[in-house]
Amino acid sequence: MLTGGCLCGEVRYELDGKVSPIWLCHCSKCRRATGSAFHASTVCQPDDFSWLSGADRLTVYEDTPGYRRCFCGRCGSPVPIYLEQFGLMFIPAGGLEGDPGRTVNHHIFVASKAPWYEITDDHPQFDEHKPRSG
Numbered sequence: 842m843l844t845g846g847c848l849c850g851e852v853r854y855e856l857d858g859k860v861s862p863i864w865l866c867h868c869s870k871c872r873r874a875t876g877s878a879f880h881a882s883t884v885c886q887p888d889d890f891s892w893l894s895g896a897d898r899l900t901v902y903e904d905t906p907g908y909r910r911c912f913c914g915r916c917g918s919p920v921p922i923y924l925e926q927f928g929l930m931f932i933p934a935g936g937l938e939g940d941p942g943r944t945v946n947h948h949i950f951v952a953s954k955a956p957w958y959e960i961t962d963d964h965p966q967f968d969e970h971k972p973r974s975g
């Protein structure tokens with residue numbers, strides 16, 4: 842069982858199951874939404890996910906269709922959101938506690954990466970979305 846939460850502690854959630862490998866998105870929206878060089882994300886099956894507390898604090902912001910963010914209405918931390926178009930629960934990896942058993946395995950939207958950040962690992966890099974395999 843994995844748990845996670847926001848900075849103020851009002852929003853808490855748990856995951857009973859595997860998360861995907863983590864990817865780092867360098868797009869300008871993710872950089873603005875996090876105030877950082879990239880957004881570290883993973884996904885899980887919605888059936889494996891449950892809110893423990895703070896569901897009434899959730900605030901959703903939709904920037905463009907398909908780019909929706911959920912955050913704690915009190916402290917502003919990014920928190921998970923269900924993405925209908927993928928049928929998956931999208932999880933900000935930084936909110937997870939403990940070891941999810943997964944590590945970063947690729948970078949996306951590297952073409953819009955911050956000029957002040959240099960990628961120094963050897964994981965695959967994609968200019969935009971990772972191409973679907975198969």
Ligand SMILES: [Zn+2]
Nearest residue numbers: 847849913916
């Ligand atoms: Zn909070």
Ligand SMILES: [Zn+2]
Nearest residue numbers: 866867868871
């Ligand atoms: Zn992004």
